[in-house]
Amino acid sequence: MEPFTTFHGLIATLDRANVDTDQIIPKQFLKSIKRTGFGENLFFDWRYLPNNKPNPDFELNQPRFDGASILVTRNNFGCGSSREHAVWALKQYGFKVIIAPWQERDGSHVPAFADIFRNNSVKNGLLTIELSPDEVEEIFEMVGRFPGLEGTVNLEEQRFVLHLDEEIAFHFDIDAGVKEHLQRGLDDISLTLEHEDDITTFEKSRNFIAVPE
Amino acid sequence: MGKTLFEKIWNSHVVKELPDGSYLLYIDRHLIHEVTSPQAFEGLRMTNRQVRRTDLTFATMDHNVPTDDQSVIKDAISKAQIEALEKNCHDFGIELYGLNSDRQGIVHVIGPELGITLPGMTMVCGDSHTSTHGAFGTLAFGIGTSEVEHVLATQTLRQMKPKTFKVAFTGELDPFVTSKDMILKLIGIIGTAGGTGYVLEYTGDAVASLSMESRMTICNMSIEAGARAGMIAPDETTFQYIADKKRPFAPTGKDFEKAVAYWETLPSDPDAEFDRTLTIEAGSIAPQVTWGTNPGMVMDVTGSIPAPDDVPGYSQKDVEQALTYMGLEPGTPLTDIPLDTVFLGSCTNARIEDLRRAASMVTGRKKAKDVRVMVVPGSQQVRVQAEAEGLDKVFKDFGAEWRLAGCSMCLGMNPDQLREGERCASTSNRNFEGRQGKGGRTHLVSPEMAAAAAIEGHFVDLRTWENS
Numbered sequence: 001m002e003p004f005t006t007f008h009g010l011i012a013t014l015d016r017a018n019v020d021t022d023q024i025i026p027k028q029f030l031k032s033i034k035r036t037g038f039g040e041n042l043f044f045d046w047r048y049l050p051n052n053k054p055n056p057d058f059e060l061n062q063p064r065f066d067g068a069s070i071l072v073t074r075n076n077f078g079c080g081s082s083r084e085h086a087v088w089a090l091k092q093y094g095f096k097v098i099i100a101p102w103q104e105r106d107g108s109h110v111p112a113f114a115d116i117f118r119n120n121s122v123k124n125g126l127l128t129i130e131l132s133p134d135e136v137e138e139i140f141e142m143v144g145r146f147p148g149l150e151g152t153v154n155l156e157e158q159r160f161v162l163h164l165d166e167e168i169a170f171h172f173d174i175d176a177g178v179k180e181h182l183q184r185g186l187d188d189i190s191l192t193l194e195h196e197d198d199i200t201t202f203e204k205s206r207n208f209i210a211v212p213e
Numbered sequence: 214m215g216k217t218l219f220e221k222i223w224n225s226h227v228v229k230e231l232p233d234g235s236y237l238l239y240i241d242r243h244l245i246h247e248v249t250s251p252q253a254f255e256g257l258r259m260t261n262r263q264v265r266r267t268d269l270t271f272a273t274m275d276h277n278v279p280t281d282d283q284s285v286i287k288d289a290i291s292k293a294q295i296e297a298l299e300k301n302c303h304d305f306g307i308e309l310y311g312l313n314s315d316r317q318g319i320v321h322v323i324g325p326e327l328g329i330t331l332p333g334m335t336m337v338c339g340d341s342h343t344s345t346h347g348a349f350g351t352l353a354f355g356i357g358t359s360e361v362e363h364v365l366a367t368q369t370l371r372q373m374k375p376k377t378f379k380v381a382f383t384g385e386l387d388p389f390v391t392s393k394d395m396i397l398k399l400i401g402i403i404g405t406a407g408g409t410g411y412v413l414e415y416t417g418d419a420v421a422s423l424s425m426e427s428r429m430t431i432c433n434m435s436i437e438a439g440a441r442a443g444m445i446a447p448d449e450t451t452f453q454y455i456a457d458k459k460r461p462f463a464p465t466g467k468d469f470e471k472a473v474a475y476w477e478t479l480p481s482d483p484d485a486e487f488d489r490t491l492t493i494e495a496g497s498i499a500p501q502v503t504w505g506t507n508p509g510m511v512m513d514v515t516g517s518i519p520a521p522d523d524v525p526g527y528s529q530k531d532v533e534q535a536l537t538y539m540g541l542e543p544g545t546p547l548t549d550i551p552l553d554t555v556f557l558g559s560c561t562n563a564r565i566e567d568l569r570r571a572a573s574m575v576t577g578r579k580k581a582k583d584v585r586v587m588v589v590p591g592s593q594q595v596r597v598q599a600e601a602e603g604l605d606k607v608f609k610d611f612g613a614e615w616r617l618a619g620c621s622m623c624l625g626m627n628p629d630q631l632r633e634g635e636r637c638a639s640t641s642n643r644n645f646e647g648r649q650g651k652g653g654r655t656h657l658v659s660p661e662m663a664a665a666a667a668i669e670g671h672f673v674d675l676r677t678w679e680n681s
Binding site: 017018023026030032034035080085087103108113124175177180189195198199 | 262291363368441
């Protein structure tokens with residue numbers, strides 16, 4: 001995986017909450033046994049008309065979002081199925097960063113991204129950034145007002161900057177482990193296998209309920 | 214301070230705490246299926262790695278398989294994926310319950326049925342409904358394909374420690390209300406992201422009195438509340454289910470006694486603390502029906518379609534989009550909505566008990582004239598059992614299609630799909646746009662609610678329905 005340090009790109013908005021992985025990549029595309037070829041089918045049911053022509057009403061089909069690589073959307077993005085194909089589709093379409101708001105509900109902090117989706121994103125070098133509802137609202141407003149608006153992510157500094165005449169910067173939090181993983185582009189399996197002795201010791205010491213067959 | 218069920222299992226599976234604050238967690242059981250595994254095996258081949266514990270890895274095919282005739286798979290791409298699983302299992306030495314196996318079925322139905330799922334274990338699968346197995350007091354959760362590859366290669370996962378959330382259902386359920394209604398009610402209250410970052414534990418008298426099948430329905434839909442895992446403490450009901458002689462991978466004799474002694478130590482200690490708790494009075498729960506495009510858009514069957522500006526937790530735009538997709542007008546009573554299809558199946562509600570309950574309601578009756586009814590058992594074993602009890606005949610006489618085992622119309626990866634605009638009462642778990650077929654409209658309900666809807670052609674309140 002390529003290390004993620006800083007990234008600069010065009011911002012697109014998708015004004016929908018609870019976008020589930022069935023929408024991100026519908027089931028008919030999960031039959032592939034490859035890791036590639038998903039980008040063209042991202043958001044398939046929203047993006048294309050029944051005649052397979054692009055749906056002009058779908059936000060990401062607007063010409064001003066051509067070549068966008070930072071997606072700003074609403075709360076609970078990536079909910080539902082565990083399909084990693086959703087992350088592959090977003091990456092292969094060209095997105096490197098997804099930004100969404102956390103929510104306050106009954107006094108609880110509700111994360112912006114679904115758990116499994118967020119895990120899958122890390123494994124593929126897709127950065128998910130969680131901001132406050134007001135901050136995300138502000139980005140939506142600015143993207144609406146200034147077509148072609150670009151942004152820069154600095155992962156080391158945990159900053160996202162909107163490139164307006166006067167720059168607007170947002171700080172974001174990220175798990176230390178996730179940050180390091182993305183910055184170094186680490187391969188998890190190699191890292192874990194460095195602990196192979198520990199795994200073997202654990203297996204031997206563990207009071208396993210053996211599989212009788 | 215005491216420990217929760219989750220903490221006890223988590224602590225006993227930590228191989229190592231890693232410097233970045235995550236944990237290397239040992240995985241006792243790994244289930245795989247055809248859709249989320251091919252790229253993981255490809256990764257192993259590219260790096261010359263082997264499967265570390267083939268004895269702890271079990272495979273079946275479920276998502277993609279036809280449920281009418283499994284001898285021919287007409288879709289060439291589906292066929293290639295099924296053949297890839299056969300080759301991968303053969304090459305890496307993994308036990309596969311394929312299409313001609315009497316153990317084939319939905320992965321979350323066969324795990325418990327074969328005794329692969331046991332209390333106190335960690336269990337994963339490349340499928341979000343792995344939470345189902347939590348009904349046994351198992352820490353079970355869904356993972357992506359990269360993690361599938363990680364588990365195949367190392368039998369471990371790198372995980373952050375989740376928080377704990379206790380949901381207590383106190384009192385007694387109405388006789389016409391089921392565990393499906395309990396979980397839908399919870400999702401309606403906390404929302405589809407209310408459990409994100411947590412492991413749920415379901416407790417209370419209304420949970421303790423449920424059968425294993427009904428407990429599995431609740432845990433299955435934990436992910437629909439955003440929680441990767443949902444758990445229920447193991448008890449006598451759990452032990453009796455496991456002791457059933459037909460479970461080839463469950464311990465027996467002295468091993469079983471030893472296991473039970475350990476399993477009895479697992480329930481949360483009385484003074485254990487949870488990060489969040491919620492109590493729901495079970496007696497207050499009515500039969501639930503979803504009206505929108507996610508499982509949190511749900512209400513009592515006595516309700517009417519809400520106005521877009523009147524749904525807590527959703528913006529007006531969210532609700533407008535959902536109602537447009539669902540083809541519904543605010544103010545319409547749920548019981549007035551005509552249905553085209555009834556689907557009884559999926560890892561949520563296709564176990565023998567679900568089929569028995571639905572069959573008992575339709576015995577001697579005929580389905581509503583214009584409604585298509587499909588019954589898809591969760592596994593070949595469930596199908597064989599149901600046929601031995603004559604349930605297939607009951608459903609066929611009723612006018613339903615009786616199918617072979619698979620995920621079927623829950624996600625429509627096989628030919629079982631809704632057509633554009635068709636409206637379905639479904640015992641499955643997701644009412645997302647297009648889930649059951651592009652343009653299809655899904656209402657999630659219990660098997661009893663689905664059976665009654667198949668008779669009447671629309672939803673009814675089982676508590677006051679004249680045929681109850």
